[in-house]
Amino acid sequence: MMPLTVFKGKTVLITGHTGFKGSWLSLWLKNLGANVSGISIGAPTEPSCSNAINLLDYVDDYFLDICDVDSLRTLVDKIQPDFVFHLAAQALVSHSYEDPLKTFETNALGSVNVLEALRTLKKPVVAVMITSDKAYNNVEWVWGYRETDCLGGKDPYSSSKAMAELAIYSFVKSYFDEANSNVRVGIARAGNVIGGGDWAVNRLIPDCMNSWSKNAVVDIRNPSATRPWQHVLEPLSGYLILGANLAKNATHHGEAFNFGPSDNLSYPVSSLIDELGKFWDNVRWKDVSEEKEHLYEAGLLKLNCDKALFNLNWRSTLEFEETVKMTAEWYKVFYQTSNKSMFDFTISQIVEYTNLAKSKSIAWACDD
Numbered sequence: 001m002m003p004l005t006v007f008k009g010k011t012v013l014i015t016g017h018t019g020f021k022g023s024w025l026s027l028w029l030k031n032l033g034a035n036v037s038g039i040s041i042g043a044p045t046e047p048s049c050s051n052a053i054n055l056l057d058y059v060d061d062y063f064l065d066i067c068d069v070d071s072l073r074t075l076v077d078k079i080q081p082d083f084v085f086h087l088a089a090q091a092l093v094s095h096s097y098e099d100p101l102k103t104f105e106t107n108a109l110g111s112v113n114v115l116e117a118l119r120t121l122k123k124p125v126v127a128v129m130i131t132s133d134k135a136y137n138n139v140e141w142v143w144g145y146r147e148t149d150c151l152g153g154k155d156p157y158s159s160s161k162a163m164a165e166l167a168i169y170s171f172v173k174s175y176f177d178e179a180n181s182n183v184r185v186g187i188a189r190a191g192n193v194i195g196g197g198d199w200a201v202n203r204l205i206p207d208c209m210n211s212w213s214k215n216a217v218v219d220i221r222n223p224s225a226t227r228p229w230q231h232v233l234e235p236l237s238g239y240l241i242l243g244a245n246l247a248k249n250a251t252h253h254g255e256a257f258n259f260g261p262s263d264n265l266s267y268p269v270s271s272l273i274d275e276l277g278k279f280w281d282n283v284r285w286k287d288v289s290e291e292k293e294h295l296y297e298a299g300l301l302k303l304n305c306d307k308a309l310f311n312l313n314w315r316s317t318l319e320f321e322e323t324v325k326m327t328a329e330w331y332k333v334f335y336q337t338s339n340k341s342m343f344d345f346t347i348s349q350i351v352e353y354t355n356l357a358k359s360k361s362i363a364w365a366c367d368d
Contacts, residue, residue, distance in 0.1 A: 003364050006244045008033035013081040015039045015066055015114060016088030017059060020198040021130075023049035024232050025085060025239065027343075028350050030058050037079050039064045039072070040088065049197025052334060052342040066110040069117065076117040083243050084127040086114045093134070094202045096157035107160035108167055115171045118183050126184050126246045128239050129168050133191040133260065133303050134158040144263055144304030147189075147256045165256065172254040184246040187256035190235035191303055192227045194323065196330020196346065204269060208276060208285070209331040217284045223270040224289070226300050230261040231323040233353045234316050241314050241364045252311060260303030261316045261323075275321065279328035313363035317356055326353070 012029050016022040017038025029036050037060040043050050050056065060079075064071055066088045076084075089107050090096065096103040111129060118125055136145045137152025151166070153159030168187060176183045199206045204220070211218035238259030245252060267275075277283035308314040318326070326349055333345050357365035 002367060003244045004032055004240055006247055007083065007240070009035070010082040011035045011037070011079060012083045012085065013037050013039065013076065013079055014085045014087060016086075017061070018043045018048065018050040018055065019087060019091070020044075020049050020195075020200065021193065021232055021236065022087045023053060023055050023197060024195070024346070024350075025087070025236050026055055026059050027053060027346055028233075028236060028240070031347060031350060034083075036060070037062065037081070039066065039075065041065050045199040045201075047199055049199075052197055053346050054341045054343055058343075066113050067105055069113040072113055073117040073120070076121060080121070080123060081125055083247070084114065084118065084125060085239060085243070086111060086127065086129045089130075090157070090160075092200060092202065093155050093157040096155055096160065100156035103156045104160045104163065107157070108163035111164040112167045112171065115168065115175075115183075115185070119175055121182060124182050124184075126186070126243050128186050128188055128243045128246075129164075130188045130190070130239065131165050131256075132158070132161040133189050133258070133301055135161040135165050135189060136301070137162075138301050140300040142300070142302075144260070144302040145258070146304045147258060147307055169254070176254070179250070181250075181253075184250055184253045186242045186246050186252060186254075188235065188239050188242055188259055189256060189303065190230070190238070190259045191261075191301065192229055193232045193235060194229055194327050195232035196327060196334065196349070197342070198232075204272070205327060208273065209335070212280055212282055212284075213331075213335045215282050217286050219288045220269060220273070220285050222289055223273070223287050224268055226266050226268050227272075228261045228266045228302050229272060229320065229323060230265070230316060231318050231326055231353070233350065234261065234318060235259040237317070237353075237357070237364055238308060238312075238314050241312050244364075245312055257308045257312065258303040258305045259308060259314065260305050261318075263302065263304075265316070265320050265323075266302055267320060272324065275324040276328055279325060279332070315362060317353065317360060317362055322356070
């Protein structure tokens, strides 16, 4: 039996379900047979992944701000979830400079509100709290960050994620530390995620896809920056296996896990663009790194995922070329078949990814 079959027939609450990651996770869980409910303040962009796949036709949708703790508590009591995946966030570094207060409120206090809403629940529940690789105090060294490394953050977004982690740790130790606690919590950290359906502002893939679909030139702010690129399904598989593991036992209750690509899959932005060019016509871009002043962006940030491999038997599935190919193909189908739902194609990529993982003998995709 595959480990992810634990979600079949279960009630799953996803905060931020209309976001990029949230949409893919909602669809994956629905495909696993879960009863999915979602909380959000609407699709973050237009177009959006959630609208492209007609997500709201397949999940119970609730319009709610996680900063409203009373409404959140009432809804959690109504839904009675078996699993909670907390993805709702202000997710853009650039916007965090424009509105730092809302960024800290949403990312730090919002995480506390989710756990507070679970504190009075009278049934077992697993909460997977998603933060970010940017929660680490990044000194841009060549080694991958481990879960025991120092948290920090030079920009409001990064520090808000570090704050969220400290608050989550405190909540676990204060309220969920007993052996018989109804609530089990895991923390998931992932890095730069790409894949079909992301249209967030000031992000590389959305900028490229939007520009190239119009036969336009895309401005690249930092072509030499090195990033550990991974497809959106990679960290989601980690979130799911962490949730499944916590449902089985409390061994890793309250712990954080990195879910990043293999160490050899960090590439400069320019290399990613070159690889995308193999699957897209009329690829044109311009280096604007010296033309204007830019806000701080990390140049190098990698994750060490040995803990996830050792304790959860999780590792990344896709090679760099496979990651880029799946991403480019999704956008090509979208732009070439306007006004057509991307539901079936997105499901087909989830199935393709699962089959690839199984062919590579990755544990979560194989029978126990």
